[in-house]
Amino acid sequence: xxxxxxxxxxxxxxxxxxxxxxxxxxxxxxxxxxxxxxxxxxxxxxxxxxxxxxxxxxxxxxxxxxxxxxxxxxxxxxxxxxxxxxxxxxxxxxxxxxxxxxxxxxxxxxxxxxxxxxxxxxxxxxxxxxxxxxxxxxxxxxxxxxxxxxxxxxxxxxxxxxxxxxxxxxxxxxxxxxxxxxxxxxxx
Numbered sequence: 001x002x003x004x005x006x007x008x009x010x011x012x013x014x015x016x017x018x019x020x021x022x023x024x025x026x027x028x029x030x031x032x033x034x035x036x037x038x039x040x041x042x043x044x045x046x047x048x049x050x051x052x053x054x055x056x057x058x059x060x061x062x063x064x065x066x067x068x069x070x071x072x073x074x075x076x077x078x079x080x081x082x083x084x085x086x087x088x089x090x091x092x093x094x095x096x097x098x099x100x101x102x103x104x105x106x107x108x109x110x111x112x113x114x115x116x117x118x119x120x121x122x123x124x125x126x127x128x129x130x131x132x133x134x135x136x137x138x139x140x141x142x143x144x145x146x147x148x149x150x151x152x153x154x155x156x157x158x159x160x161x162x163x164x165x166x167x168x169x170x171x172x173x174x175x176x177x178x179x180x181x182x183x184x185x186x187x188x
Contacts, residue, residue: 001143001159008039009134009147014044014088015042020079021050021059022054023060023163035157038156055072057172058162060162068106078118085122095132096131100135101136115133115136119132140175140178140179159173159175
């Protein structure tokens with residue numbers, strides 16, 4: 001929901017979906033493709049099977065002992081930003097926007113300080129790419145409201161951590177349901 005709302009709100013020059021070997025990759029690709037087609041945003045898909053490095057719900061395995069939550073994948077956001085940055089450079093894009101929210105601070109790599117530090121690291125490298133988290137001040141429901149995204153676009157979102165179709169039980173599905181309820185949409 002976060003990336004879909006940001007795509008509608010910010011209208012990027014390019015959207016990037018990364019299949020890193022996680023269980024819900026095809027569902028995310030299907031949703032992102034539909035959203036990008038409806039918004040007229042070019043869409044690139046990067047595939048790199050890192051499933052052997054994953055942990056928890058996203059990998060379909062037991063959570064690592066260091067995991068703060070069942071969906072923790074070590075260094076996930078750092079990896080996603082690095083791969084997306086590589087694609088941005090190919091397309092002469094100078095700002096990479098990610099979907100970090102104020103409420104993502106549960107995971108260290110969702111915190112503002114982490115995003116800022118990663119942005120500093122990127123800006124030090126060739127290409128001078130800037131990293132931005134335009135929704136960092138918002139919760140998921142606040143982002144949906146601020147973005148003005150219509151329900152027919154938001155409905156394409158894929159939030160499940162364990163499957164290509166919503167399981168209804170994982171933390172991703174639960175966040176989806178809570179967000180929909182907070183914006184006034186009854187469970188469906």
